Amino acid sequence: MPLRIIMAGANETGNGVPMAATGRHFSNRSALGRAVEKNTQIGTGTKIEFASVPIRNGDGTPRPVQEIDSEVASLTQEAIRSSRRILLIVVDVSKTGMIAPSPECAFHLRDTNPDRIGVMIDACQFRLAPPSLHTYIARGAMVALTGSKFVTGPSFCGALLVPKPLSLRYRAEVLPTALSAYTSRADWPKHWTGAATLANAANFGLLLRWEAALCELKRFRAIPPDQVYGIVGRLGAVIEKQLSMQPGFQPLPVPRIDRGLHTPMQWDSLQTIYPFFLMRRSADRKPVPLGHAETVSIHQTLQTRQPGTLLPARCQLGQPVICADIDGVEVSALRICIGARQVVEAASLGEAEVAKRAIAALDLTAKALERVMN
CATH class of the missing domain: 3.90.1150 (Aspartate Aminotransferase, domain 1)
Known part of the structure; x- marks a missing residue:
């Protein structure tokens, strides 16, 4: 079943997010140092649609959240009618400090059709206190984080938090070998058997960057x-x-x-x-x-x-x-x-x-x- 990703304010996240989200190389060099061709497909997976909803008007003023939610809902309903799966991405927060669409909008849409709609929180700014983070996980949303924005750690240290029910659901899904340019078996939990197709190597650069970021986070949490x-x-x-x-x-x-x-x-x-x-x-x-x-x-x-x-x-x-x-x-x-x-x-x-x-x-x-x- 085709997949449509719906995201508000894609221009206010990482520059390569739309390409990465749709399974394309977002640079001419992969995370593990391989030479690749930017904007070409990674492997031969199913084509993924990407729909971005603007969060600011042409003059830079914020669009009302109700207006953004309405547009996201319309795109979601259209995708359901055309027999697509949907991943709704909530940006919390964007590069200019906005949250969109509203989390309640995303969760409401997901709850109307949980077998077809998933929710991911793009919290890569990591401007989240523990209660908010815990609530997102408890409500079944994946949460993407980095240690390099609010936390002030080194660049290029990212992580995806996956709620236990989703982890149990997807851990046996076989990952395409083409992802070996970006990730290895050691990057995934041991119980994710679907990652066995990847090379069994450690990404020491990622580990060391997270060590530095976690040191900053520990001082902040104190x-x-x-x-x-x-x-x-x-x-x-x-x-x-x-x-x-x-x-x-x-x-x-x-x-x-x-x-x-x-x-x-x-x-x-x-x-x-x-x-x-x-x-x-x-x-x-x-x-x-x-x-x-x-x-x-x-x-x-x-x-x-x-x-x-x-x-x-x-x-x-x-x-x-x-x-x-x-x-x-x-x-x-x-x-x-x-x-x-x-x-x-x-x-x-x-x-x-x-x-x-x-x-x-x-x-x-x-x-x-x-x-x-x-």
Whole structure:
């Protein structure tokens, strides 16, 4: 039976997600170092459809969640009518801090036809507190995580959490040998007998990256939840104030985080990603956002050493995310984010020190913008 994957905000996840999700190579080199051809099929599996639902309007403002849910439901119902299986992917959270579609929408659709519809939570930002993560698993959703975003570990360390009922259901499914370019037998649980087709080798790079990420996570988890909540809220207030004070910045609206999971209030209900456009004056003196290429150029400039500042090495803002099309020009947002390491440092060194660094990073960004405009 053909498979349709439905995802909201695919442009605000990893660049290669749509290709990887549909069984295509997303780079010219695989995870295990093999030379492959980007955007070609991995093996000879069934063709997978991919449908992406936009989460922001053309001007970058968020679409109402009810509107996104309605579009996802329509695509799901159409796929059911055409005898397809469906995987609904909930992004929690996107690169600009949104959750879409609503988890309740995805679970409701799944519960109407559980034999045909599955749910996966793309939580690769890992901006989840334990109660939310546990609830997703308890409700039968797979959860994709990485240790490199909020957790601040090395890049390219990912994991998929699979609820026990799904694990029992799929563990004997034979994995295609073509996946050997990306994974080995040692990457899968021992009871997943279907992985026996893969080479029995260890991916030491992945193991070491996760060791580093888990070290960061352990330090973060050692801080009491109430203290984390307070730190995240206060640092967020500093960032919001600083963004509003710079005429060259236009913060993007980020909807209030509400997963509808009825879990205890924790830090993951607070905004931790702050996206903003870089602005210039047009010929008629109206503020307009910089185009994507110009924003990328400034982002790259900020990654070089900036002597004589509060930042010891470089200014590492979140990479530009294309999230608007204004007058035919692609516009991207920079992002300043609160991560686990900043929370740990705020708890040990003091919040004022971490806040000063955030302010310094935004000041450097404003100065880089001024140089380009002049």
